[in-house]
Amino acid sequence: YNEMSAGKIENALIAENQSKTGSAIYVKDTANKNSTKITNTTITKNEDSTSTSSPVSASKTTNVIEIVNSIIAGNTRNQAITASGVTVSYSLIGDDSKGRFYISKSNVQNTSISMDSIFKDVMNKNYQLKAGSFAVNKGNNSYVTRQEDLIGNDRIYKGTVDLGAY
Numbered sequence: 001y002n003e004m005s006a007g008k009i010e011n012a013l014i015a016e017n018q019s020k021t022g023s024a025i026y027v028k029d030t031a032n033k034n035s036t037k038i039t040n041t042t043i044t045k046n047e048d049s050t051s052t053s054s055p056v057s058a059s060k061t062t063n064v065i066e067i068v069n070s071i072i073a074g075n076t077r078n079q080a081i082t083a084s085g086v087t088v089s090y091s092l093i094g095d096d097s098k099g100r101f102y103i104s105k106s107n108v109q110n111t112s113i114s115m116d117s118i119f120k121d122v123m124n125k126n127y128q129l130k131a132g133s134f135a136v137n138k139g140n141n142s143y144v145t146r147q148e149d150l151i152g153n154d155r156i157y158k159g160t161v162d163l164g165a166y
Contacts, residue, residue: 007036011150013127013165018047027065035064039143040155042127042164044074044119067091069139071164074115074122090140092118092163128166135163 065086073094139161150165
């Protein structure tokens with residue numbers, strides 16, 4: 001939850017939370033026009049109990065939410081993001097109810113992408129990228145500010161940053 005201040009989420013795993021509004025991230029701003037930046041973050045398996053919410057939600061958004069090099073997939077609501085003022089780039093956004101995934105707001109139209117094809121072991125809560133995952137080497141290196149990922153591996157490996165926290 002972030003209210004009336006600038007926020008930064010980087011190199012993070014946000015998983016298995018429950019809420020009525022914004023199970024993973026909720027941004028509220030009345031007039032300050034602050035921004036929240038989400039970079040190299042994996043947001044998965046979060047549950048919203050209302051039909052109008054999503055894992056990334058915002059109200060009174062005079063602010064901007066920027067999502068870069070991230071994965072938002074496998075959450076309980078049809079929409080991954082319910083907020084205005086959101087920009088998404090170099091990110092994998094999942095709409096699991098329809099079997100579609102989007103990258104940088106463009107429909108990839110690839111139904112062969114699934115949670116099990118992205119992550120190593122979803123059943124055992126291992127959200128590291130699987131070898132050959134669609135999210136490998138799909139990021140933008142210019143947004144990388146840390147040398148290591150969430151578990152200490154090189155953030156940039158084989159020339160291009162991966163999407164998500166690992």
